Amino acid sequence: NAGVMQNPRHLVRRRGQEARLRCSPMKGHSHVYWYRQLPEEGLKFMVYLQKENIIDESGMPKERFSAEFPKEGPSILRIQQVVRGDSAAYFCASSPQSGISGNTIYFGEGSWLTVV
Amino acid sequence: KNEVEQSPQNLTAQEGEFITINCSYSVGISALHWLQQHPGGGIVSLFMLSSGKKKHGRLIATINIQEKHSSLHITASHPRDSAVYICAVRETSGSRLTFGEGTQLTVNP
Numbered sequence: 001n002a003g004v005m006q007n008p009r010h011l012v013r014r015r016g017q018e019a020r021l022r023c024s025p026m027k028g029h030s031h032v033y034w035y036r037q038l039p040e041e042g043l044k045f046m047v048y049l050q051k052e053n054i055i056d057e058s059g060m061p062k063e064r065f066s067a068e069f070p071k072e073g074p075s076i077l078r079i080q081q082v083v084r085g086d087s088a089a090y091f092c093a094s095s096p097q098s099g100i101s102g103n104t105i106y107f108g109e110g111s112w113l114t115v116v
Numbered sequence: 117k118n119e120v121e122q123s124p125q126n127l128t129a130q131e132g133e134f135i136t137i138n139c140s141y142s143v144g145i146s147a148l149h150w151l152q153q154h155p156g157g158g159i160v161s162l163f164m165l166s167s168g169k170k171k172h173g174r175l176i177a178t179i180n181i182q183e184k185h186s187s188l189h190i191t192a193s194h195p196r197d198s199a200v201y202i203c204a205v206r207e208t209s210g211s212r213l214t215f216g217e218g219t220q221l222t223v224n225p
Contacts, residue, residue, distance in 0.1 A: 031211075035213070042216065043202065043213075045212040056210060056211065091159060093213075105213070107151070107161065112156075
């Protein structure tokens with residue numbers, strides 16, 4: 001049973017380009033979370049999605065960032081017109097049910113975005 | 117003030133020592149997670165607690181809901197335990213995790 005798969009592991013983009021980060025949750029998991037870890041800082045919540053629905057996007061910057069979790073395929077975190085401040089590690093996590101019940105959460109290996 | 121506070125921020129120990137990392141939080145929670153992160157690597161969930169105490173190998177995690185405090189203990193520490201240990205809470209009002217800043221543990225041989 002494969003774990004949470006993220007790709008790419010490392011991505012370099014020039015300022016103004018677009019970055020797309022993909023996350024395939026564990027088999028049977030329908031809840032996906034994206035977190036960001038800026039250099040020398042702790043993890044911060046970005047967005048919580050279920051299949052075809054955004055449940056909580058209160059941690060997402062209002063502009064340039066979007067996320068989706070389609071019926072088929074991986075969840076995608078999209079960053080348009082990247083700036084140097086977007087350089088960070090982006091972690092995806094999945095769980096089988098809503099976190100309200102306190103289910104164990106599984107993290108991916110992370111995607112390291114560098115904006116040059 | 118952060119909703120989740122960890123102490124210490126940095127901890128250096130000698131192999132074999134007993135280690136304690138503390139976590140205090142200020143919000144109502146449904147669960148607390150202890151996570152481990154190695155340099156340049158992913159994050160592993162060590163424990164999920166909603167009450168009491170859990171043990172896995174040399175790791176022990178406790179939580180006191182009334183005092184809003186949790187501890188992670190490592191017995192007979194080993195250099196391979198060197199990592200960042202992160203406390204994260206799931207608030208009762210939602211599904212997101214709120215993280216502490218992490219404790220950088222270095223265990224020297």
